[in-house]
Amino acid sequence: MSQEQADIKQGFRTKMFTPFWLILPSLLILFLIQVYPTLYTIVLSFQDRFPTGWEFVGLANFKQLAGSSLFQKGIGHTIIFLIGYVFLTTVFGFITALLLNTEIHYKGVYITLLFIPWVIAQIIAGMVFRLLFLPDYGLLSGIMQNPSIFPPNGISVLTATAPQSWFGNFPFPPSPAMYLLILASTWRALPFVMLLMLAAMQMIPRDIMESASIDGANGWQAIRFVLIPLMLPSMVVAIFNLILTGMNSVGIIFSLTGGGPGTSTSLLSFALYTIGWGQLRFGRAAALSMILALVNWLMIMATLRITRVEERSSQHV
Amino acid sequence: MTTKKIFDKVIGIIAVLMLVASCTPAATEQPMEEKPPAAEVSPTKVPPAATESEAPVAAEEQDFTTWFEYDQNNEDPAADGRVGNKYLRDTIPQFNEAFEGKWNWVNQPKAWDKMEAELVAAVQAGGDVPDLYQMLSDSVNTFYRNGTVQNLREWAEKQSWYADLDSSALAACKGPDGGLYCIPLAQRPNTVFVWKDRFPDGFPKTPEEFMKKAEELKAEGLYAMTFFASTDKGGNGATRGVFTTFASFGGGYDDGKGNMLLNTPENVKAVEFLREIVAKGYVPEIAFAGGFQEEEAFKDASAGSFPTGLNGYLYMFPFTAPNGTKYEKNSSQDFLDAVAAGDIYISSFLSTEGNKPGCDTKAVGVAIPVGAKHPEAAHDYINWIMTPEQNADFVLGPGAGFPALKSTLKGEQFQTAFWQEAAKAIGNSACRPWYGTMERPTEAKAIIMAVVHKLIKESPNADIAAELTKAQEEYNAGN
Numbered sequence: 001m002s003q004e005q006a007d008i009k010q011g012f013r014t015k016m017f018t019p020f021w022l023i024l025p026s027l028l029i030l031f032l033i034q035v036y037p038t039l040y041t042i043v044l045s046f047q048d049r050f051p052t053g054w055e056f057v058g059l060a061n062f063k064q065l066a067g068s069s070l071f072q073k074g075i076g077h078t079i080i081f082l083i084g085y086v087f088l089t090t091v092f093g094f095i096t097a098l099l100l101n102t103e104i105h106y107k108g109v110y111i112t113l114l115f116i117p118w119v120i121a122q123i124i125a126g127m128v129f130r131l132l133f134l135p136d137y138g139l140l141s142g143i144m145q146n147p148s149i150f151p152p153n154g155i156s157v158l159t160a161t162a163p164q165s166w167f168g169n170f171p172f173p174p175s176p177a178m179y180l181l182i183l184a185s186t187w188r189a190l191p192f193v194m195l196l197m198l199a200a201m202q203m204i205p206r207d208i209m210e211s212a213s214i215d216g217a218n219g220w221q222a223i224r225f226v227l228i229p230l231m232l233p234s235m236v237v238a239i240f241n242l243i244l245t246g247m248n249s250v251g252i253i254f255s256l257t258g259g260g261p262g263t264s265t266s267l268l269s270f271a272l273y274t275i276g277w278g279q280l281r282f283g284r285a286a287a288l289s290m291i292l293a294l295v296n297w298l299m300i301m302a303t304l305r306i307t308r309v310e311e312r313s314s315q316h317v
Numbered sequence: 318m319t320t321k322k323i324f325d326k327v328i329g330i331i332a333v334l335m336l337v338a339s340c341t342p343a344a345t346e347q348p349m350e351e352k353p354p355a356a357e358v359s360p361t362k363v364p365p366a367a368t369e370s371e372a373p374v375a376a377e378e379q380d381f382t383t384w385f386e387y388d389q390n391n392e393d394p395a396a397d398g399r400v401g402n403k404y405l406r407d408t409i410p411q412f413n414e415a416f417e418g419k420w421n422w423v424n425q426p427k428a429w430d431k432m433e434a435e436l437v438a439a440v441q442a443g444g445d446v447p448d449l450y451q452m453l454s455d456s457v458n459t460f461y462r463n464g465t466v467q468n469l470r471e472w473a474e475k476q477s478w479y480a481d482l483d484s485s486a487l488a489a490c491k492g493p494d495g496g497l498y499c500i501p502l503a504q505r506p507n508t509v510f511v512w513k514d515r516f517p518d519g520f521p522k523t524p525e526e527f528m529k530k531a532e533e534l535k536a537e538g539l540y541a542m543t544f545f546a547s548t549d550k551g552g553n554g555a556t557r558g559v560f561t562t563f564a565s566f567g568g569g570y571d572d573g574k575g576n577m578l579l580n581t582p583e584n585v586k587a588v589e590f591l592r593e594i595v596a597k598g599y600v601p602e603i604a605f606a607g608g609f610q611e612e613e614a615f616k617d618a619s620a621g622s623f624p625t626g627l628n629g630y631l632y633m634f635p636f637t638a639p640n641g642t643k644y645e646k647n648s649s650q651d652f653l654d655a656v657a658a659g660d661i662y663i664s665s666f667l668s669t670e671g672n673k674p675g676c677d678t679k680a681v682g683v684a685i686p687v688g689a690k691h692p693e694a695a696h697d698y699i700n701w702i703m704t705p706e707q708n709a710d711f712v713l714g715p716g717a718g719f720p721a722l723k724s725t726l727k728g729e730q731f732q733t734a735f736w737q738e739a740a741k742a743i744g745n746s747a748c749r750p751w752y753g754t755m756e757r758p759t760e761a762k763a764i765i766m767a768v769v770h771k772l773i774k775e776s777p778n779a780d781i782a783a784e785l786t787k788a789q790e791e792y793n794a795g796n
Contacts (some may be wrong), residue, residue: 049441049463051494059670069767135602138615145602148580159547159605189466200771258549258607277434278551282441316356 001121042210044286049157061287071288074271077178078247081267082184085189087243092186093193093238098223100194101201101285111195118191126255133157159261175264177257186251189245193238200234201227243299247292268292381420381694384436384447387715388426398429399532400631400649407497408710414702419696430550433759436686437463446686449695452487452499454680458756461492467686468496472696478703478722486721489750491679492780493575500699501680502708503716504747505628507561509664509678510652512665514639515539515621520664524590527667531599541599542619546774550606551759552766556677558624559769560751563587564675565668570765571753577761577792579768579785585700586669586783590772605774624666624676627739628717636661656735663738665745678748719743757795764792 048057096114100107117125134138135156145154155176162175171178205226212222225241230236250273253259259266259274267276276285285313352484387401389409398404405424425447426434430464433456439446441463450466462468473479486501511520517533521527531541544558555570563569568583594600601614609632614620618639622630630652635645638660644651665674683702685695699709707727712718719740720726730736752758768788771782 051462051464053464067791067794069791070763130608134610135606137603137610141519156602158607159602159774248577258547260607261605261772262548262775264775274551274763277431279757279763280434280437281757281760282461284436 004217020170033315041286041289044283045290046283048152048281048283051066057283061284062291065284065287065291067181070263070266070271071268073171074168074266077263077265078173078267078269079180080172080174081185082246082263085185085246086239088182088186089189089242090235090239093190094197094235096190097201098193099195100198111198115191117188120188122188122249123255124253125184125188126252126257128258129180129187130158133180134272135159140160141236149313158257161261162264164242171264174259177261181253181257181265184247184256185246189242193242194240194300195235197231200231204230227235232307237304240300243303244296246292247296322477324746325385353689358558378418379419379691379694380423380529381449381691381698382447383422383424383449383451383598383698384427384432385424385451386427386432387424389424391426393403395647398634398715400476400717404711404714407453408707409779412698412701416697418673420691420697424696430562433459435463436460440465440687443688446688448685448691449698450570450684450686452563452682452749453499453505454499454682455752455758457490457492458701458752458758459493459500460684461496462756464687466498467689467692468492468494468498468688469500470495470497473497473500475698476703478700481722481724483719483721485683485748486680486684487732488680489678490568493756499680499682499684501682501717503680503681503721504678504745505626505716505718506676507519507624507626508555508742508746509561509652509666510625510629511621511662511664512615512618512621513660514736515541515618515663520622521667523667524669528593528597528599531594531716532599535598539713540601540614540620542622542624543593543601543604543611543614545609545611546595546600546770547607547611548606548763548766548770550609552763555628555765555769556751559591559766560677561624561666561675562591562751564677564751565654565666565672566590566675567672568759569675569749569753570751571755573754575754575756576762576796577755579789580782583669584785585781588769588772591769591779592624592777595773595775605770622664626677626679627663627719630735631715632718656738657783663735664744665742672743673747676713676743676746677751679750680721681718682721694700732765755792760795763790787795 024270045061046056047054048061049055057074063126099109104110120128130138132138133144135141135145135158137142138158141156143149143156147154157176157180160172160176160190162178164175166172208226208230209222217225247267248269249267250269253265253267253270254273257265259270268288271293272288275281321338329477353426356573372634382567385401385405387398387405388396389402389405391398392403392406393399409422409424410480413420416422432450433452436446436450437459438444450550452460452466482501483504487497489504490497490499490501499616509520521530527541534541539709542558544560545554547554563584566587568587569580570577572578573789575790600612603614604611612623612625612633613630615623616633616635617637619637630647634647634649635643635649635650636655639644639654643661643662644655646654652661656663660671666676668674684694685692689695701724705722705725705728708720708722709728710731712725713730716789719736720728720731722763725731752761755761768784776784
């Protein structure tokens, strides 16, 4: 082999392997904090702890989980919470962004004020709402528990139980505490969604909206057929984020309701915390986290699919 | 405004907020320096106990690491663990002086409701574990199942203080295999705190008497009783007033063979009693709010009684007595003052015919985790704290119960109104650990409290026996 050929080969090798060496540190970190824990969780989900040590138990953790009331009820509560939280945050985030997208004075001040909830930790947000609605002693208890305002007996938001379910075991209508949890979570997540949507709105050229207006579209039609389809990618990001934070939120439940009254605000994420760190059933918690990961993935895929369909149909408009 | 400008502004806002937050000192943050012992706690110099593990004189001083739920560096007088914080602040220098050149006590404060999980995880992951762990005997079965702490039976039986241990305190530290998984320092039984003006003739002895008195109080716009009735804190309520009620009706939670047993006639009656007092409005709504907020109704005397742990007095203040007297030193002294003034008394619970009032009792103790680097330091510490002076200091501080050493109980410090009333109340009761033989108490209490809450609050017409059966089957499926 000539020197020239050797140099070419060496150059090729360098060119080929340099990127690999450059990304190796990131890969190693990713392996340590993502891949290894995932693999370990999978292994753990088939094991249980006994005085003699860890033992392989097959699908027993999944089976016991399926039979546990915490899990069964958690599914319904999670669905209710997600629907309420994602819907309200998206709608109010959109409306707020729409208002801020107009020519108004002191826009910066409004954005700053509206952004405050996002920088408050979940656990603090929960505590603040709790102090407002604590029965008998809360700041708003005088109003909420006043029978003349909320007949016949007033509402003790944190302790009142859910009305008789309309659909067998499915927890609907939810307890007042679930409404409060949705409200508090929405309040906290609203700034993030609002900001994303405002950014998306401001990227839309003004002339597109003006042409829609010239073409005879009224306000609602312009929003429905022009603004929303153009904002769809940003909306998808917002909805992704809301689904994931909603599915995995623990802090606000921990400090606001503690999963109660009863188990009426115990979402699957809170059940995971309870089973793992409260009951110390790490095997069972690993099984639940596998299920949660799967559900997260399925919901993201479903959202993607729905929004792609929307995107395609908007392209045909 | 462009997107970039908006983002720039937001980033700017976040940066300013973070800067402000980082410049504001936390309310509870305290300087790390250690203060000398406070005057009211007499420094008890105890010579190092001679143990088989004594290190050679020339050996270098080594760290003796502990996990307590108290923080010696937190001097905030309003902190929940202030009594324990102060105890450690005073005691660590005493220990270090007694074992100078051998051990240097380094305490790593832990959150009371997370430390159990943290230790289990640390042991199982092979991480750093302390040489000594402060615990409640509720954790014994959990630790046994998870192989978390060492069996100290063989070592403990050879120590001089072993024969002086109270038998029920010792029993609380034993695991299902008869091993000794903690060394008890104090016992914390549950009692009932009662406002004298609400129950001037003593706390009712029977459910019937209670109902009659509760109706009278209700007519005055008052509640007869507050208790931990929520499912919060992993079902902790099941270990408190709910167990007191079950046990006082002759019931309990287990069959003595490791299984949960809830559906018994006694337990059904106990649930009927709880259901009735809730339905009739004898219990304030705050009892169901969780977060230990049920205490509020007792503190302002709107509720006449409060079944809870004896150590509850450490955490409750201030008080407003029914006669208007305010106890507002904002420390555990408020409760002691109210007892000394006769405004509050300590009682046993009511009971049904043929039964003694029941209650849960737990030991406050210490354990040596599996994998501890210096178990011999922990042995030295245990021998040191098991001297009558040190044991009394612990019990009068964070132990907040009765001494585990019988000889300590005879000390002058335990002859005050508070201790005498408590001793009388406990003497009238049949106290035992709530979890019995169940090996998964953390799981059990969550299931029990969920079903009790359902029966007394959510579904007051549900079939009690059927729901109790369902709950016990759910637990037993995991056996």
